Amino acid sequence: MSFAGFGRVLVLMPLLLCAAAPQRDAEKDTTSILQANYLYNIAKLVEWRDPAMRQGNFIIGVIGGTNLYQELIKQYSTRTIGKQPIEVRKLPRSVEVERCHILFVGKGELALLPEIYKRMKDKPTMVITEYQGALDDGAVVNFVKVDNLLKYEMNMANAKDHGLVVGLTLKNLAHRVVE
Numbered sequence: 001m002s003f004a005g006f007g008r009v010l011v012l013m014p015l016l017l018c019a020a021a022p023q024r025d026a027e028k029d030t031t032s033i034l035q036a037n038y039l040y041n042i043a044k045l046v047e048w049r050d051p052a053m054r055q056g057n058f059i060i061g062v063i064g065g066t067n068l069y070q071e072l073i074k075q076y077s078t079r080t081i082g083k084q085p086i087e088v089r090k091l092p093r094s095v096e097v098e099r100c101h102i103l104f105v106g107k108g109e110l111a112l113l114p115e116i117y118k119r120m121k122d123k124p125t126m127v128i129t130e131y132q133g134a135l136d137d138g139a140v141v142n143f144v145k146v147d148n149l150l151k152y153e154m155n156m157a158n159a160k161d162h163g164l165v166v167g168l169t170l171k172n173l174a175h176r177v178v179e
Contacts, residue, residue, distance in 0.1 A: 032067035034150045035104075035143060036075055039068075039128065042141060042152070043081045043102060045170035049163040050124040053101060058084035061091045061098070063116075064106025095119060104128045113137065124163045135178050140164065144175060151175035 039060060048054060058081040062069040072088040079086050081101075089100065095115040097103060103120065105113055107130045117138035120127055126140045134142035135155040140162060142153050153176040159166050171177050 031150060032071040035068050036071040038152055039102060040076050042170060045167040047165040048101060048124050049165060053124050057087035059087050059089060059100040060102045061089045061100035062104045063091045063093060064109040065104055100125055102126045102128060107131050126162060126164055146175055
């Protein structure tokens with residue numbers, strides 16, 4: 001290869017690397033954008049029976065899911081659920097979870113979930129996850145990929161156990177509902 005040919009390769013290599021990188025990030029960002037949108041709309045279509053949950057800020061806690069957390073902050077932190085301002089919290093990787101309306105636990109934090117499910121059992125918190133079998137384990141909502149599209153499934157018994165009333169629209173839009 002001539003020096004000129006080698007020079008062209010050196011010039012093109014960073015461009016090729018830059019062009020490839022955003023495609024991987026874009027996929028993650030798209031998933032995070034969709035998950036954030038689902039979380040917001042799910043929250044609007046659920047009623048928390050516990051009167052204490054209808055006061056103060058509407059808290060969305062995120063364990064793992066850094067891109068989701070950033071998207072929630074960017075798109076929804078200035079909005080409200082009913083009359084409650086949304087507060088998004090990035091929670092530490094721990095089973096010690098503070099009070100929140102929605103708790104999202106990312107697939108990278110699966111080891112924490114058995115204990116989180118135990119601790120959240122009778123609390124008015126909607127646990128949302130993203131792994132196969134989550135509804136059987138205790139999640140109220142679980143994100144799934146169907147034909148390469150992000151969808152959600154719901155467990156109505158788990159919702160009831162957490163004192164949540166799920167709107168008919170939310171049930172009808174779910175990919176799968178477990179009664």
